[in-house]
Amino acid sequence: MNDKAPIDFWFDFSSPYGYLLSERIDAVATRHGRAVRWHPILLGIIFQATGSRPPAGDDSAKARYIVRDFDRSARFMGIPYNPPSRFPLPTQAAARAYYWLHDRDSALARQFAHAVYRAYFIDDRDISAPDTVLDLAAALGTDRGQLAAALQMPELKARLKDECDAALAAGVFGSPHVLIDGEAFFGADRLPQIERWLETGGF
Amino acid sequence: MNDKAPIDFWFDFSSPYGYLLSERIDAVATRHGRAVRWHPILLGIIFQATGSRPPAGDDSAKARYIVRDFDRSARFMGIPYNPPSRFPLPTQAAARAYYWLHDRDSALARQFAHAVYRAYFIDDRDISAPDTVLDLAAALGTDRGQLAAALQMPELKARLKDECDAALAAGVFGSPHVLIDGEAFFGADRLPQIERWLETGGF
Numbered sequence: 145m146n147d148k149a150p151i152d153f154w155f156d157f158s159s160p161y162g163y164l165l166s167e168r169i170d171a172v173a174t175r176h177g178r179a180v181r182w183h184p185i186l187l188g189i190i191f192q193a194t195g196s197r198p199p200a201g202d203d204s205a206k207a208r209y210i211v212r213d214f215d216r217s218a219r220f221m222g223i224p225y226n227p228p229s230r231f232p233l234p235t236q237a238a239a240r241a242y243y244w245l246h247d248r249d250s251a252l253a254r255q256f257a258h259a260v261y262r263a264y265f266i267d268d269r270d271i272s273a274p275d276t277v278l279d280l281a282a283a284l285g286t287d288r289g290q291l292a293a294a295l296q297m298p299e300l301k302a303r304l305k306d307e308c309d310a311a312l313a314a315g316v317f318g319s320p321h322v323l324i325d326g327e328a329f330f331g332a333d334r335l336p337q338i339e340r341w342l343e344t345g346g347f
Numbered sequence: 348m349n350d351k352a353p354i355d356f357w358f359d360f361s362s363p364y365g366y367l368l369s370e371r372i373d374a375v376a377t378r379h380g381r382a383v384r385w386h387p388i389l390l391g392i393i394f395q396a397t398g399s400r401p402p403a404g405d406d407s408a409k410a411r412y413i414v415r416d417f418d419r420s421a422r423f424m425g426i427p428y429n430p431p432s433r434f435p436l437p438t439q440a441a442a443r444a445y446y447w448l449h450d451r452d453s454a455l456a457r458q459f460a461h462a463v464y465r466a467y468f469i470d471d472r473d474i475s476a477p478d479t480v481l482d483l484a485a486a487l488g489t490d491r492g493q494l495a496a497a498l499q500m501p502e503l504k505a506r507l508k509d510e511c512d513a514a515l516a517a518g519v520f521g522s523p524h525v526l527i528d529g530e531a532f533f534g535a536d537r538l539p540q541i542e543r544w545l546e547t548g549g550f
Binding site: 194195196204205206208209212213216217219220312315316317318328330331333334336337340347 | 397398399407408409411412415416419420422423515518519520521531533534536537539540543550
């Protein structure tokens with residue numbers, strides 16, 4: 145794009161705030177002459193390594209708040225969102241498919257990532273099912289059989305594991321996590337700070 | 348102020364995000380014809396009851412991020428902030444003094460709350476020390492001896508305990524927490540959503 149360093153964007157396909165940021169991060173980066181490297185990861189691995197806990201899923205006041213905040217934040221940002229009936233979901237198949245696609249066609253992988261997120265957070269589809277993942281990739285023109293075979297390969301499983309390790313090494317502790325020239329931003333709600341950081345080169 | 352219900356604002360005097368919101372919440376509410384009820388609470392009691400953990404204080408990647416985010420969020424919001432050398436601090440004395448003052452002069456209590464927050468997050472003073480709390484109140488014209496005596500009274504200790512119980516009953520799980528007509532907003536970063544909610548009556 146130009147000589148400015150790309151932005152890194154880590155996310156889990158089961159993360160509502162990751163979905164919200166995925167709908168905005170490329171446009172914001174492009175306005176400031178930056179490319180974005182997308183890195184789907186598995187929050188299960190991140191939380192296990194960092195001792196963190198998922199922000200929702202139980203029946204606490206905080207968990208109930210966050211479920212409500214997902215929805216309200218989507219409305220605030222003007223992004224379509226339907227609370228999924230199953231949440232959270234395992235996202236190994238989707239993340240592995242992303243990296244397999246990415247090594248072949250990075251633009252297609254980007255389209256696929258949007259398709260996975262929208263299938264989950266708009267259409268309430270079960271993105272944990274390899275069949276759903278294959279359907280979404282096939283709808284973008286990918287050879288279903290080739291991808292199905294790839295999803296079974298130890299190399300692709302190792303690739304996702306390596307990406308999670310690299311995320312941990314970069315200081316990632318949740319989703320979404322953005323890194324701009326060494327400065328970390330956690331959460332879709334940091335988008336205004338990301339924009340100002342890109343505008344000003346730091347504040 | 349008028350017939351619109353007041354906003355409730357819960358915070359701990361040791362919470363940096365609580366401090367940031369304290370510098371903005373009254374002006375935002377006033378613009379929309381609302382009063383704000385301030386409620387200092389003790390996060391120790393809230394976390395114990397809800398099973399939550401403080402967001403900073405250890406040496407994890409998340410804790411290091413949050414310390415940096417305190418500072419960056421303050422700059423983003425244009426609010427003076429100096430990372431305190433001792434963090435977090437116990438805030439019983441400050442919170443008890445607030446309620447004692449509030450029952451005598453609510454405007455004075457508001458000034459006192461600002462003074463406590465600024466003493467901690469701008470001037471790096473030890474707001475856990477009853478002497479600091481008494482000095483801050485005395486500087487606003489409060490009788491030091493009377494307040495010193497009040498801080499020892501079981502009634503005032505019970506009052507703060509009751510406020511923490513009321514916060515838990517209202518669904519508070521951290522600081523800052525704002526409630527507008529039944530809608531909860533957690534975190535200083537929800538200020539833009541608070542503003543839109545007040546403007547539109549919900550979105």
